[in-house]
Amino acid sequence: MHQDNPLITFEQEGSRITAWTKTRSSLVLSEDPKRDHGYGYLTAPLRQRGLEVTVEYGLSDYIVHAALPDGSSMIISPPQEPPTEDPESWTVIRHREAGPAVYEVIYDSEPGGPHAQHGGSIPSLLAAVDARLDQLGVPPRPEQQRSSRERAADAVLHPAGFIPAVAFGGECYHRLPTGMTDPAEQRQAMTRAFTTLKAEDFDVLRDSTLLKPGIPLPAPTKQVSATATPPIPPRPGIR
Incomplete structure (x- = not known):
């Protein structure tokens, strides 16, 4: 490989x-991939932008938590009930409890959500996250x-x-x-x-x-065995 x-x-x-x-360098930045619980494709782009990122257990599945420079946090979560191996939707919430409270839905591709047409698309999810991080003044990742x-x-x-x-x-x-x-x-x-x-x-x-x-x-196309006996054609005059 x-x-x-x-x-x-x-x-x-x-x-x-x-x-x-x-x-691969943009997908895995952790010395211990198990720490990211299979979410390296989400944690790596966030860490490349200088954010402190952890993967924590939510209601019934793991979620990605990123600490933002303004003291708020960004939570990227797949559907929690029931958990799925290949998430069909994502939600991204920005919140802050201390000081001026913040609760902002950045992305929601669950059925009926504003981004439902993207479903489980990772590029669409990351594009929305990057756009909001740009607005919040988070430094871009190196080219x-x-x-x-x-x-x-x-x-x-x-x-x-x-x-x-x-x-x-x-x-x-x-x-x-x-x-x-x-x-x-x-x-x-x-x-x-x-x-x-x-x-x-x-x-x-x-x-x-x-x-x-x-x-x-x-x-896959079925292969005909070379040892198979071909059908015997009927002899002329015999029905």
Whole structure:
């Protein structure tokens, strides 16, 4: 496994499919990954901005707690009841009890929430968090050059049909063309990219929405055994 291997995350929102590439250095900054309880993809970007971040146990699942410079705190939480391995939504709350009390909903992608269309999307969650941190004057994270493995991932995504794009906050990602709306065509491009990336030893994560009805990955093709006896054609004149 490559030490500088990036994580490629495929996501689906409606008919739109995107691929986000994150370097391992931006995903894991803890000397003890167990301390983050699987939330390294959330804690690392926050620590890169100089915040003190801990992972604590909430009602029935772990939550991410970040201390902000103004004395308030930011809580990033998946649904608590019941807990899920792949959260389908997130909430981000900023609060402060001492001094002027603060209670602010920064992000809510739960059903019926203002950001429900994003569901469990991690890039959408981080984009909202970064935008609010910018407004609060939190220093930005240092810019990092793209590694050779990131460029290698680009070389796989492009032939598969994905095109480069830039998010509102300036983050680069890839997406399928907007004109590609046929599920079969999308499934073909998605499968081609996924299988090639795995063959090239990349870490690949599919958003939970891609595992639901809509654009499922095709089942493996059944192989015909070379030792199977072929059917015997009927002899002429015999019915």
